[in-house]
Amino acid sequence: xxxxxxxxxxxxxxxxxxxxxxxxxxxxxxxxxxxxxxxxxxxxxxxxxxxxxxxxxxxxxxxxxxxxxxxxxxxxxxxxxxxxxxxxxxxxxxxxxxxxxxxxxxxxxxxxxxxxxxxxxxxxxxxxxxxxxxxxxxxxxxxxxxxxxxxxxxxxxxxxxxxxxxxxxxxxxxxxxxxxxxxxxxxxxxxxxxxxxxxxxxxxxxxxxxxxxxxxxxxxxxxxxxxxxxxxxxxxxxxxxxxxxxxxxxxxxxxxxxxxxxxxxxxxxxxxxxxxxxxxxxxxxxxxxxxxxxxxxxxxxxxxxxxxxxxxxxxxxxxxxxxxxx
Amino acid sequence: xxxxxxxxxxxxxxxxxxxxxxxxxxxxxxxxxxxxxxxxxxxxxxxxxxxxxxxxxxxxxxxxxxxxxxxxxxxxxxxxxxxxxxxxxxxxxxxxxxxxxxxxxxxxxxxxxxxxxxxxxxxxxxxxxxxxxxxxxxxxxxxxxxxxxxxxxxxxxxxxxxxxxxxxxxxxxxxxxxxxxxxxxxxxxxxxxxxxxxxxxxxxxxxxxxxxxxxxxxxxxxxxxxxxxxxxxxxxxxxxxxxxxxxxxxxxxxxxxxxxxxxxxxxxxxxxxxxxxxxxxxxxxxxxxxxxxxxxxxxxxxxxxxxxxxxxxxxxxxxxxxxxxxxxxxxxxxxxxxxxxxxxxxxxxxxxxxxxxxxxxxxxxxxxxxxxxxxxxxxxxxxxxxxxxxxxxxxxxxxxxxxxxxxxxxxxxxxxxxxxxxxxxxxxxxxxx
Numbered sequence: 001x002x003x004x005x006x007x008x009x010x011x012x013x014x015x016x017x018x019x020x021x022x023x024x025x026x027x028x029x030x031x032x033x034x035x036x037x038x039x040x041x042x043x044x045x046x047x048x049x050x051x052x053x054x055x056x057x058x059x060x061x062x063x064x065x066x067x068x069x070x071x072x073x074x075x076x077x078x079x080x081x082x083x084x085x086x087x088x089x090x091x092x093x094x095x096x097x098x099x100x101x102x103x104x105x106x107x108x109x110x111x112x113x114x115x116x117x118x119x120x121x122x123x124x125x126x127x128x129x130x131x132x133x134x135x136x137x138x139x140x141x142x143x144x145x146x147x148x149x150x151x152x153x154x155x156x157x158x159x160x161x162x163x164x165x166x167x168x169x170x171x172x173x174x175x176x177x178x179x180x181x182x183x184x185x186x187x188x189x190x191x192x193x194x195x196x197x198x199x200x201x202x203x204x205x206x207x208x209x210x211x212x213x214x215x216x217x218x219x220x221x222x223x224x225x226x227x228x229x230x231x232x233x234x235x236x237x238x239x240x241x242x243x244x245x246x247x248x249x250x251x252x253x254x255x256x257x258x259x260x261x262x263x264x265x266x267x268x269x270x271x272x273x274x275x276x277x278x279x280x281x282x283x284x285x286x287x288x289x290x291x292x293x294x295x296x297x298x299x300x301x302x303x304x305x306x307x308x309x310x311x312x313x314x315x316x317x318x319x320x321x322x323x324x325x326x
Numbered sequence: 327x328x329x330x331x332x333x334x335x336x337x338x339x340x341x342x343x344x345x346x347x348x349x350x351x352x353x354x355x356x357x358x359x360x361x362x363x364x365x366x367x368x369x370x371x372x373x374x375x376x377x378x379x380x381x382x383x384x385x386x387x388x389x390x391x392x393x394x395x396x397x398x399x400x401x402x403x404x405x406x407x408x409x410x411x412x413x414x415x416x417x418x419x420x421x422x423x424x425x426x427x428x429x430x431x432x433x434x435x436x437x438x439x440x441x442x443x444x445x446x447x448x449x450x451x452x453x454x455x456x457x458x459x460x461x462x463x464x465x466x467x468x469x470x471x472x473x474x475x476x477x478x479x480x481x482x483x484x485x486x487x488x489x490x491x492x493x494x495x496x497x498x499x500x501x502x503x504x505x506x507x508x509x510x511x512x513x514x515x516x517x518x519x520x521x522x523x524x525x526x527x528x529x530x531x532x533x534x535x536x537x538x539x540x541x542x543x544x545x546x547x548x549x550x551x552x553x554x555x556x557x558x559x560x561x562x563x564x565x566x567x568x569x570x571x572x573x574x575x576x577x578x579x580x581x582x583x584x585x586x587x588x589x590x591x592x593x594x595x596x597x598x599x600x601x602x603x604x605x606x607x608x609x610x611x612x613x614x615x616x617x618x619x620x621x622x623x624x625x626x627x628x629x630x631x632x633x634x635x636x637x638x639x640x641x642x643x644x645x646x647x648x649x650x651x652x653x654x655x656x657x658x659x660x661x662x663x664x665x666x667x668x669x670x671x672x673x674x675x676x677x678x679x680x681x682x683x684x685x686x687x688x689x690x691x692x693x694x695x696x697x698x699x700x701x702x703x704x705x706x707x708x709x710x711x712x713x714x715x716x717x718x719x720x721x722x723x724x725x726x727x728x729x730x731x732x733x734x735x736x737x738x739x740x741x742x743x744x745x746x747x748x749x750x751x752x753x754x755x756x757x758x759x
Binding site: 277279309 | 614658660675676699700709719721722723750
């Protein structure tokens with residue numbers, strides 16, 4: 001513990017807000033201007049505490065009889081032995097004192113792609129989103145082409161994309177100290193594009209091989225991709241946190257989202273699947289499975305009778321009486 | 327705008343002319359036969375109400391008439407349907423022309439012809455009789471219809487008999503006179519007081535086009551009541567049996583009708599076209615749209631009334647041809663997929679039907695490859711009855727899609743499958759050239 005010493009004011013998240021060099025002990029701390037370290041905190045006394053060397057050669061904070069005292073880990077202390085990692089609170093101010101010989105952590109490997117920050121990912125994300133919106137509008141716009149459809153499609157996508165990425169950027173600023181808006185925009189755009197591509201592939205696979213399961217439960221894959229998107233947003237905010245924690249959070253999010261899809265489907269339609277039957281139709285060239293004879297289809301339909309009858313025997317409360325659709 | 331103005335003018339002219347006529351010409355005396363009939367009949371017509379057991383507020387009203395000097399009254403099934411299907415919630419009550427009230431007991435129903443027989447605690451005066459020998463009606467003959475229209479009070483209205491209509495599944499008489507709701511179940515009589523039929527319905531899209539149930543079905547139901555040892559405990563079972571009977575007749579009738587093929591170039595799709603099942607075509611190809619839709623819709627003109635929320639015993643067929651050479655393969659598949667999507671749902675909480683279940687597959691007959699989905703739901707209250715919907719889409723072209731939707735309601739499982747099979751086997755297209 002050698003001079004000079006550095007008194008640091010910390011934010012609640014541990015970030016250093018302000019640092020002051022003090023050349024010698026003792027260090028007097030308080031609101032008054034005759035202190036070595038002046039606190040701009042109405043909840044501290046004019047001469048609040050003093051830092052001195054104790055018998056063991058370490059540092060010690062001594063309360064000078066203030067009203068709010070010196071608090072460490074939620075407990076008020078008259079005398080507190082501190083080292084370079086002890087954070088104590090005077091009034092509303094969190095402080096830490098480090099000596100010049102404090103040994104800092106090893107240099108971290110830099111995993112950030114610095115060229116992929118700011119404008120490049122932002123512009124790429126924007127381009128991805130806009131082309132996705134244009135593509136979707138174009139495919140769905142089977143009526144007479146109207147430019148207004150494209151404009152509303154673009155504006156809608158842009159609005160949602162910017163809001164979403166803006167929210168993450170704000171969180172990043174709060175918890176990670178920087179916004180990284182471009183990165184978040186890129187992540188959001190990529191997520192949307194992946195969802196779109198995967199759902200198209202699912203529809204194609206479902207149609208080609210008559211595997212209805214792909215479109216029947218397609219929304220769960222979309223939920224999974226969205227959860228993955230959140231994972232990347234989280235790691236962007238805090239790249240140094242253990243990744244496993246984020247993975248667990250996202251897995252939970254996926255379960256929640258998936259569960260909600262199932263519940264909503266069951267409540268509104270009486271089955272867990274997203275659709276009653278597959279409605280995707282593509283051009284005949286994309287079909288890989290052959291048609292069954294009518295005989296076989298009718299035979300399969302015959303087997304449904306038992307299932308439907310089993311459903312019939314289930315008791316229904318009269319609540320459903322209101323759900324009249326006719 | 328000019329047309330509307332003209333119309334308004336012409337209407338006002340008519341009114342002025344009528345007013346002028348009223349001043350000059352004396353009105354004819356009220357039809358003496360209607361006066362005489364009403365005064366004789368009024369003791370034997372009743373209003374029938376179904377009331378909520380809880381609180382006894384009225385939930386639906388109709389009319390009825392006492393047969394002979396007994397305590398049996400005839401009305402429509404649809405007037406009594408709540409009491410038949412849900413006797414725990416509803417109870418029947420009658421009010422006669424003197425304001426006397428009393429309990430109504432349901433004895434028999436005939437869902438197919440929409441008739442019911444009830445007993446009440448007073449006797450008839452013998453005005454209305456249903457003898458074995460029924461009156462022969464001549465087209466143009468006057469009939470007088472009795473009842474309590476819109477719960478306003480007892481009334482008699484005059485109209486002409488205009489023959490038997492076979493558009494509905496079971497024979498009905500066409501009556502060109504005013505019948506309003508509330509008169510349902512009331513009698514229509516000839517000038518000499520003989521019962522010709524029972525008021526049942528009217529066309530909402532026409533003027534004074536009403537329908538009567540022929541009296542011979544009343545006679546048959548009364549005979550059944552006479553032979554009936556005890557009143558059925560659960561009318562739901564009776565209704566269910568009659569619905570099964572109906573679907574059998576319906577299937578026989580359909581299968582007796584040869585299939586007609588409607589051309590939606592290049593496809594040839596099967597339909598049944600008959601007096602009961604009528605077809606309408608529609609096309610909406612327009613310059614402003616990059617695709618065209620041609621449609622053939624066929625539907626049975628009548629359905630059986632089971633309750634306010636269930637109409638059944640019905641079949642409808644829709645063939646729809648979407649085509650576009652402008653849209654390109656990708657956008658056309660989006661259009662076709664959207665059109666093939668089903669709109670209906672029906673949750674598991676519906677008290678009438680189970681949630682639908684489907685079987686789906688690529689199906690090929692010799693002529694046409696298709697995507698087919700057959701969805702079935704069961705009636706909760708009527709065992710053995712199902713609604714079937716067959717959705718098919720042709721899969722032979724990237725620029726055309728022939729989509730069909732065949733809905734069959736209130737049929738047995740076997741009948742539903744049979745109809746699906748007939749359509750799947752007969753859908754086709756002309757050979758490609």
